[in-house]
Amino acid sequence: MPVVLxxxxxxxxxxxxxxxxxxxxxxxxxxxxxxxASGCGKxxxxxxxxxxxxxxxxxxxxxxxxxxxxxxxxALFPWLTARENIELALKLxxxxxxxxxxxxxxLLDLVHxxxxxDKRPHELSGGMRQRVSLARSLAQDRQLLLMxxxxxxxxxxxxxxxxxxxxxxxxxxxxTIVFVTHNVRExxxxxxxxxxxxxRPGRVVQEWNVTEEHRTDxxxxxQLTGVITARLxxxxxxxxx
Amino acid sequence: xxxxxTPLAEPVESPISTSSISxxxxxxxxxxxxxxxxxxxxxxxxxxxxxRELESGLDSLxxxxxxxxxIDWSRILLPVAAxxxxxxxxxxxxxxxxxxxxxxxxPLDVLGQFGTLWADGSLQxxxxxxxxxxxxxxxxxxxxxxxIGLLLAQVAPLRRAFxxxxxxxxxxxxxxxxxxxxxxxxxxxxxxxxxxxxxxxPSIINGLISGVDQIPPQYRSVGTVLGANRVQMxxxxxxxxxxxxxxxxxxxGWAFSWRSLMAAExxxxxxxxxxxxxxxxxxxxxxxxxxxxxxxxxxxLAVGILIELLVFAPIEKRLLRRRGLLAxxxx
Numbered sequence: 001m002p003v004v005l006x007x008x009x010x011x012x013x014x015x016x017x018x019x020x021x022x023x024x025x026x027x028x029x030x031x032x033x034x035x036x037a038s039g040c041g042k043x044x045x046x047x048x049x050x051x052x053x054x055x056x057x058x059x060x061x062x063x064x065x066x067x068x069x070x071x072x073x074x075a076l077f078p079w080l081t082a083r084e085n086i087e088l089a090l091k092l093x094x095x096x097x098x099x100x101x102x103x104x105x106x107l108l109d110l111v112h113x114x115x116x117x118d119k120r121p122h123e124l125s126g127g128m129r130q131r132v133s134l135a136r137s138l139a140q141d142r143q144l145l146l147m148x149x150x151x152x153x154x155x156x157x158x159x160x161x162x163x164x165x166x167x168x169x170x171x172x173x174x175x176t177i178v179f180v181t182h183n184v185r186e187x188x189x190x191x192x193x194x195x196x197x198x199x200r201p202g203r204v205v206q207e208w209n210v211t212e213e214h215r216t217d218x219x220x221x222x223q224l225t226g227v228i229t230a231r232l233x234x235x236x237x238x239x240x241x
Numbered sequence: 242x243x244x245x246x247t248p249l250a251e252p253v254e255s256p257i258s259t260s261s262i263s264x265x266x267x268x269x270x271x272x273x274x275x276x277x278x279x280x281x282x283x284x285x286x287x288x289x290x291x292x293r294e295l296e297s298g299l300d301s302l303x304x305x306x307x308x309x310x311x312i313d314w315s316r317i318l319l320p321v322a323a324x325x326x327x328x329x330x331x332x333x334x335x336x337x338x339x340x341x342x343x344x345x346x347x348p349l350d351v352l353g354q355f356g357t358l359w360a361d362g363s364l365q366x367x368x369x370x371x372x373x374x375x376x377x378x379x380x381x382x383x384x385x386x387x388x389i390g391l392l393l394a395q396v397a398p399l400r401r402a403f404x405x406x407x408x409x410x411x412x413x414x415x416x417x418x419x420x421x422x423x424x425x426x427x428x429x430x431x432x433x434x435x436x437x438x439x440x441x442x443p444s445i446i447n448g449l450i451s452g453v454d455q456i457p458p459q460y461r462s463v464g465t466v467l468g469a470n471r472v473q474m475x476x477x478x479x480x481x482x483x484x485x486x487x488x489x490x491x492x493x494g495w496a497f498s499w500r501s502l503m504a505a506e507x508x509x510x511x512x513x514x515x516x517x518x519x520x521x522x523x524x525x526x527x528x529x530x531x532x533x534x535x536x537x538x539x540x541x542l543a544v545g546i547l548i549e550l551l552v553f554a555p556i557e558k559r560l561l562r563r564r565g566l567l568a569x570x571x572x
Contacts, residue, residue, distance in 0.1 A: 112293045124304070163285075165283055165292060
């Protein structure tokens with residue numbers, strides 16, 4: 001189990017807890033979608049897993065070499081070209097100069113951006129930037145990849161393609177992926193397992209398995225989407241005054 | 242809530258056949274029935290090649306076509322025209338004869354003085370001496386100010402301790418250091434350089450700090466996630482990210498160097514201090530020769546403009562263009 005969360009809690013200052021008693025375990029090579037409405041602390045949970053924030057209670061187990069992280073916006077460095085952005089990740093990992101170049105080109109090719117390596121981030125479309133960002137997080141070469149709503153700001157056409165792209169890359173690289181989203185369709189489309197997080201405080205309230213049938217049968221996938229949406233709305237309705 | 246309507250699940254009943262499963266290299270993408278796709282809920286492409294093709298189509302639709310660069314003549318003609326208008330207005334004012342000609346010389350008088358100064362070599366000497374000092378003083382200031390600025394920007398206690406002092410030093414006119422410098426170093430080049438440093442270093446430090454302050458916080462998060470240590474963070478991420486602010490600090494630092502240099506040269510004359518533009522200005526005053534004074538002022542201005550046009554403007558433009566920050570600006 002590369003990731004185990006035990007009774008994890010987080011509060012900022014004296015405020016109400018953002019996360020409370022979160023329990024989950026994620027297996028090697030698993031693709032888990034972390035689903036929740038706004039304010040459920042999904043991003044906080046991801047930041048804790050990435051080591052960007054510390055939990056206030058509970059324990060967590062993550063791979064000792066840390067995790068790769070992909071942000072909602074591509075967060076590429078504007079002074080570097082697409083390839084140099086990837087090379088920087090390799091450099092900070094300690095990869096030698098000559099190897100960096102080859103590896104960066106391989107990764108660019110993996111995300112189907114072989115010809116765009118010399119472009120700067122502002123010359124790329126949103127989808128292309130997000131693919132460079134994906135390649136950069138793969139360059140980190142961590143077993144665990146954390147993704148914080150990486151496709152939320154993209155148009156629907158691009159997003160559909162990137163779903164296919166991410167699934168393909170996940171299968172090719174065998175990474176363990178935790179994918180945070182507020183989009184039920186996206187969670188069902190991508191995750192092998194969907195964890196629903198309640199809001200204020202955030203806690204895992206239910207989980208569903210998504211099988212290979214759901215990948216190909218739109219009817220089945222639609223049904224599951226409906227069930228999860230209903231449960232999510234029930235959770236949101238709890239907060240009505 | 243099983244009785245809730247679920248608007249997201251519209252395709253529940255319809256047995257739509259979806260695309261063939263991805264990953265099979267031999268899958269034929271040309272078959273019409275395999276083109277029935279259901280995006281968002283299931284796989285919508287038919288394998289790696291299909292995906293590559295779709296993405297490259299979308300990429301080219303979403304990217305702007307490259308525009309060819311061309312020479313914009315208005316960039317050259319407009320400043321020249323403005324200069325001509327100003328000189329004509331000057332000549333017109335002088336020809337009205339309100340003031341004595343030796344108090345307000347015309348453009349032609351000043352041009353004549355330029356010729357004289359050029360002929361006896363003092364013009365070249367003054368420009369060369371001042372420019373050399375200005376550039377050397379500025380470059381040493383950059384070397385001193387950059388690590389200090391980076392350190393102050395990255396280490397909070399240092400910043401809190403010395404920040405107000407550095408801001409204060411920037412407000413203090415560097416001319417104020419001239420008497421002290423003369424007492425300490427006498428009439429030597431050291432006096433001139435000291436005054437230049439006191440003018441340029443604080444403003445470069447301040448520029449770098451404000452450049453660092455304007456870095457989006459996410460860049461640091463990315464750096465942390467990518468595993469950068471403190472030094473790597475400062476040199477690989479913070480410094481390049483702060484470059485636009487740093488560059489305006491450098492521009493201001495140069496301006497302060499040049500101004501401080503002129504002030505020092507006007508006040509500190511003689512000794513082993515050579516003949517610079519400030520000295521020429523002072524000489525004009527001593528001789529009560531307005532044409533020399535005007536010549537020196539115009540030369541000081543010209544050097545400032547040339548340095549901006551030939552050094553800073555191209556660097557800044559290149560920097561901003563590479564980061565996609567130039568679109569829509571009036572530069």
